[in-house]
Amino acid sequence: MFGMSDPNQxxxxxxxxxxxxxxxxxxxxxxxFTSMLLANKQRDGATQTLLVKGVRILAEVLSIRNxxxxxxxxxxxxxxxxxxxxxxxxxxxxxxxxxxxxxxxDYRTIGHVFWKAGKASKARKFFxxxxxxxxxxxxxxxxxxxxxxxxxxxxxxxxxxxKTSGPVILENGAYYLRPENAPGxxxxxxxxxxxxxxxxxxxxxxxxxxxxxxDEIANGIQAANERxxxxxxxxxPKHDYYxxx
Numbered sequence: 001m002f003g004m005s006d007p008n009q010x011x012x013x014x015x016x017x018x019x020x021x022x023x024x025x026x027x028x029x030x031x032x033f034t035s036m037l038l039a040n041k042q043r044d045g046a047t048q049t050l051l052v053k054g055v056r057i058l059a060e061v062l063s064i065r066n067x068x069x070x071x072x073x074x075x076x077x078x079x080x081x082x083x084x085x086x087x088x089x090x091x092x093x094x095x096x097x098x099x100x101x102x103x104x105x106d107y108r109t110i111g112h113v114f115w116k117a118g119k120a121s122k123a124r125k126f127f128x129x130x131x132x133x134x135x136x137x138x139x140x141x142x143x144x145x146x147x148x149x150x151x152x153x154x155x156x157x158x159x160x161x162x163k164t165s166g167p168v169i170l171e172n173g174a175y176y177l178r179p180e181n182a183p184g185x186x187x188x189x190x191x192x193x194x195x196x197x198x199x200x201x202x203x204x205x206x207x208x209x210x211x212x213x214x215d216e217i218a219n220g221i222q223a224a225n226e227r228x229x230x231x232x233x234x235x236x237p238k239h240d241y242y243x244x245x
Contacts, residue, residue, distance in 0.1 A: 007037070007050050014057055023061050030058035034077070045092050048085045055081055056106065059113055068117035075110040082106065104130040104183070108140055120147050136161055136182035138190065145193045155197035162190060162206045168213040170224035175214050187214070 010033055017026045037043065037051040055078045062071035082103075089097050111126035124147045130140035141158045148154055165179040168187060178184035187210050194210075197203035216222035 007033070007047070011050055011053055014054070018057060018061065023064050026057065026061045027065055027067075030054055030061060034058050034074075038077075045085070045088045045096070048081065048088055052078065052081050052085050056101070056109065060109060063113045063116050066116075068113075071113045072117060072119075075113050078106060078110070102134065104134040104137060104140065107133065108143065108183075111140075111143055115143070115147055123147050134182045136165065136179040138162070138165060138177055138179060138185040139183035142185045142189050142193065146189065149193075150196065150198075152197065152200065155193060155203055156200055158190070158193055159197070159200065159202040159206045162194070162210070163202070167222070167226040168210055168217065169226070170217050175210075175217070177210070 010029065014026055014029050014033065017029070034051060034054045037047060037054065040047065043051065055074055059071050059074035059078055062068075062074055082100075086097065086100070089100075107126045107130035111123045111130065114120075114126060115123035124144055127140045127143040127147065131137045131144065134140070138158070138161060141154065141161055145151070145154045145158055161179070162177060165177045165184065169176045169178055175187040176184050177187060177190060191207055191210060194203040194207035213222055217224055
């Protein structure tokens with residue numbers, strides 16, 4: 001129906017339609033695409049990779065279109081087929097394992113599917129799995145705090161991770177916190193959580209720190225990307241080696 005003779009091309013087309021917001025079309029395509037690949041019982045690593053990518057898109061688009069039961073079913077298929085893909089790669093191409101979408105990102109995707117379906121405890125479980133897989137994961141912790149607003153232990157955990165996440169960064173007109181080895185977050189949801197976390201100094205201190213650094217960047221006192229600036233400064237030669245020649 002959609003020129004499934006070239007699965008790579010079909011997948012690229014689905015991704016493009018997804019980005020363009022053509023969700024109904026993506027749902028039809030990804031349903032057919034994944035059914036076709038699942039029917040092929042002799043899948044090699046390349047075909048299994050396409051299947052995992054297709055199921056990931058299917059889960060997301062079903063959730064967006066409020067087809068929650070189907071979306072939840074698709075997340076089970078995603079985890080199952082991802083596991084099979086990892087097994088295939090371990091045996092045939094272990095170097096490609098590092099190129100897989102990080103498991104924490106799939107856990108967050110699944111968390112959002114459950115959250116949108118109104119299943120808060122399941123959502124929290126997957127967001128926490130993402131955090132435990134990748135400590136410092138602000139994106140996962142922000143999601144946990146949004147599922148359980150005002151729950152002090154999660155807010156304190158977020159404040160502790162924010163403290164070690166490095167300076168505020170300005171990117172494309174928006175402010176972010178970006179830990180070096182974990183997914184970050186825009187500052188708005190972080191501030192919304194920290195500033196409603198009552199009775200805890202660490203939350204207040206980190207919220208104040210974020211606001212202060214935003215002001216300093218806006219006023220040119222702090223670099224828009226302090227970490228990058230420090231790295232560049234360290235590359236500058238400390239002496240002019242030609243001045244004695």
